């Protein structure tokens with residue numbers, strides 16, 4: 001899946017389609033900035049060979065970063081980070097038990113040398129926005145749009161304060 005006719009530059013992957021209700025917020029953030037992306041299920045445990053192939057081929061296919069979400073024993077972001085030179089953003093997906101703490105700790109506690117930029121539990125929107133910022137660092141036009149977005153957040157917060165004060 002992609003939101004544009006241009007080739008995808010961000011890969012959104014997850015361990016199961018059951019992660020999509022959490023992960024779709026990343027896609028929505030990319031949509032807001034008109035960033036072309038792809039979405040797929042690439043399970044570290046159920047399809048390890050495909051997962052390695054995805055990570056190994058991602059940069060060559062033109063992706064600039066990977067957003068990887070998984071729940072439980074969430075090895076997908078870390079394993080992808082071990083086979084791709086691209087930045088990997090990990091999204092801990094909360095499951096029925098442990099409130100996502102298991103996913104968070106599985107993703108965030110990477111050994112030195114293999115970084116995963118971990119967002120909050122179910123923080124897929126921030127994962128999408130972080131990916132936009134990574135792209136914007138080399139794209140002045142996109143950087144300008146990110147600044148506008150930040151100004152909007154500022155304006156909204158200011159407006160909320162104003163409403164409380166009156």
Ligand code: RP5
Nearest residue numbers: 015016018019070071072093
């Ligand atoms: C993980 O197992 C997936 O990322 C998902 O969060 C979890 C459960 O998967 P399903 O049993 O719903 O397919 O690998």
